[in-house]
Amino acid sequence: MVATDAEAHATSDPEAAWHQRFDSAPIEIEVNDLTIRYGETTVLRGVNLDIRKNEIFGIIGPANSGKTSLLKALNRMDMFTPGMNVQGRIRINGCDIQTVKNVYALRRSIGVVFPLPVGLPLTVFENVAFAPRLGGVKDQAELDIIVERCLRRAALWDEVKDRLDSLGSFLSGGQQQRLTIARALSQDPNILILDEFSIAVDPVTTMRIEDVLKELRKEMTILLVTNLVQQARRLADRTAFFLNGECVEIGMTECLFTRPVLDQRTKDYIEGRCG
Amino acid sequence: MNPVEFAPRSFQRNRDWYIDHVVQGVVFIAGISAIVFIVGIFIFITKEGMGFVLEHVTFRDVFGSMYWEPSDEDAPDYGILALVAGTASVSGLAMIVAIPFSLGAAIFIAEFSSGATRESLKVLIELLAAIPSVVWGFIGLSILNPLIMRLFDVPVGLNVLNAGLILGLMAAPIMTSIAEDALKAVPDRYREAAEAMGATKWQVTFRVVLPAAKNGLLGAVLLGVGRGFGETMAVLMATGHSVNMPDSVFDSVRALTATIAAELGETARGSDHYGALFAIGIFLFMITFVINLSADLIVRGVKNS
Known part of the structure; x- marks a missing residue:
């Protein structure tokens, strides 16, 4: 039984609200005892977490806390990073991703938005049509429909509908970031990963993208890595605090802000005394 | 209150000032020397060849005839059509050999190999590019020649096929090197995003990297073509050096460059034959100039966009 947003927020107790919404939800991502090393350097130590279906899971923490390495391990991008060694088990939708047969299909089920917008050196249209084409969609009419739908959902359609044929790199920074979100959506992902997406985006555009994410949560699980503590508070159902390769604490987001936390370091970070 | 006293400062020109100006002068001369040389060479070959072109032959004599008999005392012929055909056929075949080889090698090195494989391949290709052309000519003469005679059962192994293969193998390393630079110039974030x-x-590679690098790759190909047109020694040794409009790849031909190299030593300075060879020089100069210039403009286009 999944309650709507409004119902959840109406409940005064955030912890109860979370349980009401997600106790019956299946586990989408399960991370067990994950350790990541680059050569001699350990960047992530014994991380355990589980993310429920349709949850927005926030990860906060300063630089070098291992957040991006975790994301890389999730869609098996570690294969392309020489020297990156992943130990432990990650299961997505119940499948151990280390033994998954087709890693490309796994990646297609996970949309990733990078910190700085990466417009492929293609037109706006081709940027969004890229993943469907990889998936074998050849029919132009079908591609048109997919591209329009994804651009609409990323709140970009009205701004670019007249220049779908110009290069994606000619868009402004905020538009490019929404373009990468549209592109991630074109994969029809189960999981959307956002790695500090607002780092190069103005506050107004950031709020527009946040509104988009609130809509998307109905259809997919969202993993939101952010260095804006308040962004996690606005969006995330639960939030994990990472520090120096360690997952210090995981809690209901609202509880982290309003109730006593388990670890003093979490409190310091959230209140702006460190990091 | 005492005013602060500054040490007296000198604003005269000192040693650093003079060194700076001398260095600027020296690097300026080095820098513009390229312009001086290219203009000087152009003036030289024009002076030697233009008189002949203007006074003794018409456009038709040169480009309308396939007979090159400049040493005939009664009625010399200066038609370079056969020579142009020789150069073009050898260069064309060379590109057919070199383009797939070099682009394939560049793609492998830049996209599919890593670590020690990549580094050693790059060194080897640089080495390959440094082999003198006379050595390539030697290989054409002593290895490919008998091989072609035996394999295809033809009387002469020094022909378009031989020279084309040799020239293709010669041009491939430098093309690989430039093409690989073009692929490496594509930012990794594109690859990561697509992956x-x-x-x-x-x-x-096919959908993201190659389209993004296409100008650089085209530049690499054009530089290879330029090299093909300008190469002399290897084609002289491997073409068979007989004036001939080629009907098939098994015909011997003669290249423009090889003609100059082989005949210039026998001509009297200032004679018609001498002038005719310099006229060929002007023609070659213009062709390679245009090819290199367009290659350069295309590669520059990559960097700007």
Whole structure:
């Protein structure tokens, strides 16, 4: 039984609200005892977490806390990073991703938005049509429909509908970031990963993208890595605090802000005394 | 209150000032020397060849005839059509050999190999590019020649096929090197983004990297073509050096460059034959100039965009 947003927020107790919404939800991502090393350097130590279906899971923490390495391990991008060694088990939708047969299909089920917008050196249209084409969609009419739908959902359609044929790199920074979100959506992902997406985006555009994410949560699980503590508070159902390769604490987001936390370091970070 | 006293400062020109100006002068001369040389060479070959072109032959004599008999005392012929055909056929075949080889090698080195493989391949290709052309000519003469005679059962192994293969192998390393630079100039974030979307390595290469690098790759090909037109020694040794409009790859031909190299030593300075060879020089100069210039403009286009 999944309650709507409004119902959840109406409940005064955030912890109860979370349980009401997600106790019956299946586990989408399960991370067990994950350790990541680059050569001699350990960047992530014994991380355990589980993310429920349709949850927005926030990860906060300063630089070098291992957040991006975790994301890389999730869609098996570690294969392309020489020297990156992943130990432990990650299961997505119940499948151990280390033994998954087709890693490309796994990646297609996970949309990733990078910190700085990466417009492929293609037109706006081709940027969004890229993943469907990889998936074998050849029919132009079908591609048109997919591209329009994804651009609409990323709140970009009205701004670019007249220049779908110009290069994606000619868009402004905020538009490019929404373009990468549209592109991630074109994969029809189960999981959307956002790695500090607002780092190069103005506050107004950031709020527009946040509104988009609130809509998307109905259809997919969202993993939101952010260095804006308040962004996690606005969006995330639960939030994990990472520090120096360690997952210090995981809690209901609202509880982290309003109730006593388990670890003093979490409190310091959230209140702006460190990091 | 005492005013602060500054040490007296000198604003005279000192040693650093003079060194700076001398260095600026020296690097300026080095820098513009390229312009001086190219203009000087152009003036030289024009002076030697233009008089002949203007006074003794018409456009038709040169480009309308396939007979090159400049040493005939009664009625010399200066038609370079056969020579142009020789150069063009050898260069064309060379590109057919070199383009797939060099682009394939560049793609492998830049996209599919890593670590020690990549580094050693790069060194080897640089080495290959440094082999003197006379050595390539020697290989054409002593290895390919008998091989072609035996394999295809033809009387002469020094022909378009031989020279084309040799020239293709010669041009491939430098083309590989430039093409690989063009591929490496494509930012890694494009590859990562495409890979994150589930593209396979080949899809990333074919759909993202190659389109992004296409200008640089075209520049690499054009430089290879330029090299093909300008190469002398290897083609002289491997073409068979007989004036001939080629009907097939097994015909011997003669290249423009090889003609100059072989005949210039026998001509009297200032004679018609001498002038005719310099006229060929002007023609070659213009062709390679245009090819290199367009290659350069195309590669520059990559960097600007």
